[in-house]
Structure formats: structure tokens, C-alpha cells
Amino acid sequence: MSHENGLFPVWCDDFRPQNILINKDERVAGVVGWEFTYTAPVEVTRTPPWWLLLEKPEYWTQGLDDWCAQHEKRLPVILQAIMKCEEEACQTGNGQLQESQRLSSQMRRSWESADFWIMYAARNNFAFDAIYWNKIDQRFFGSSGSDNNICDVWKRLGLLEPEESEVMEKYSSLKLQENKTRVLSWGPDEYTAEYMAKMKA
Incomplete structure (x- = not known):
């Protein structure tokens, strides 16, 4: 993580399509579900949304690997849409968006580096075990030589x-x-x- 001592913007864990209200002109009229709002590391804001599949990875019936495969198919679509908005904002010339503030490239980097999973596990405690052993542990500690997560736990005790x-x-x-x-x-x-x-x- 690149910002050990900040920034810590306001973040809402329940910000998703179901909580966005649209009026008859198909414009955003409001957002509900603010009870899960707090300040979070800036990296949280730079992760791509999990809700591209409308189902969290820990509840995906086909398993985590399939969730990742399906998510990767949809990720370019939303990144392209974000890039289009970023281009328009940068071209207005009124300082609405600076090049360093682009989210699309940071979201792509978060997914490719697997930082996405660190942020996701930190925000979803019920999914922490599954995400940690499948996506985080080996990244930092290497292979334990076993596909059995229980065996992994015992081997990690040696650390x-x-x-x-x-x-x-x-x-x-x-x-x-x-x-x-x-x-x-x-x-x-x-x-x-x-x-x-x-x-x-």
C-alpha cells in the first residue's frame, strides 16, 4: 500500500446499484444505505467494484475462481465507461479532474496486483478466511506446499x-x-x- 499515513476519505460499504435512486428522467435522485459509512484508506476507493456480478465472491455458487473469471470479463466494460467520463472531465479544462485523479488506471492496477483482495477482505469479515487463504496468504508468504487450507494454517504457525x-x-x-x-x-x-x-x- 502506497499511503501508510493517509489519505483516509469517507467510504460507504453499502454503495451499490440497489441503493441508488433514479428519477423518471433516469438521473440519480439520491443514495440510501449510509449506515456503513466510515473513513478508509484511499486504496479502498481505488478498487474496482465487486458488484459487477451483483453477487459477492464468497456467495458465488461456482466458486471463487469462476467468480474471478466472470468478473474479469466485465471489468473492461466498466473501466471503459469510467475512462470515457474521465476523458470528458479532463477535456473541459476547468480543473474538474486532473490526470493524477483518474480512477480507471488505479482500479485496473488494483485488480492486476491483487490489492483488490486485501481491501475486500478487510471490509468483509465474514469472507475473510476464504479470501485470505485463496488470494492473500501465498502472495506474501509463498506456497505452503498444500492445497488444503487447514494444512496451510498449521504450516503458517511456524512463522x-x-x-x-x-x-x-x-x-x-x-x-x-x-x-x-x-x-x-x-x-x-x-x-x-x-x-x-x-x-x-
Whole structure:
């Protein structure tokens, strides 16, 4: 990522065709679904939209590889449309859009470099495991020599520092103990403080 300390523009995770209101003249009249709005790294704004297929990759019945293949077929269409708008904006000469602000080339680069998947996994926690093991892990840590994601997990444990492994062992033991008692805590702040104290002990 090229902007470690910013920029952090406003971003809405629910900005998609279903939430855009069109009037009788087929012009945008409004946008709904702003409850998932926050500030995000600028790279998030430079990723191509996942909704080109109207279905998220983790729900694609034919699998992630097929989703990617279908997405790649549609990506040039939207990039071409964006480029057309960019050309018009750049040619107006009133500073509406500068060359460095073009999204089309940045979106293409995000897809080709696979940065798209980092941004997607960060914003879709329910899909994180599937996306991480299929699209992110090997990019940064190389092949684990296995197609089995569970085996990958165990092999990756060897990358942890001894202190990190020790904390993980403590965490696993505590979770197994809690599974036996199944105590429900109503005070998350107190619970977290107590949990951290146990981890440090």
C-alpha cells in the first residue's frame, strides 16, 4: 500500500446499484444505505467494484475462481465507461479532474496486483478466511506446499515468534476452558480486562 499515513476519505460499504435512486428522467435522485459509512484508506476507493456480478465472491455458487473469471470479463466494460467520463472531465479544462485523479488506471492496477483482495477482505469479515487463504496468504508468504487450507494454517504457525506462539497457546487453552463452563459475561469491558490479565499471567 502506497499511503501508510493517509489519505483516509469517507467510504460507504453499502454503495451499490440497489441503493441508488433514479428519477423518471433516469438521473440519480439520491443514495440510501449510509449506515456503513466510515473513513478508509484511499486504496479502498481505488478498487474496482465487486458488484459487477451483483453477487459477492464468497456467495458465488461456482466458486471463487469462476467468480474471478466472470468478473474479469466485465471489468473492461466498466473501466471503459469510467475512462470515457474521465476523458470528458479532463477535456473541459476547468480543473474538474486532473490526470493524477483518474480512477480507471488505479482500479485496473488494483485488480492486476491483487490489492483488490486485501481491501475486500478487510471490509468483509465474514469472507475473510476464504479470501485470505485463496488470494492473500501465498502472495506474501509463498506456497505452503498444500492445497488444503487447514494444512496451510498449521504450516503458517511456524512463522510466529516464540512469544506469539505462547500467547496463542494460552488463548486456545482459555477458550477450551470457557467452552466447558459457558459463562456469559454482560460486562465486555471488564471481561476484556480480565481476559488480558489472564493472557499476561
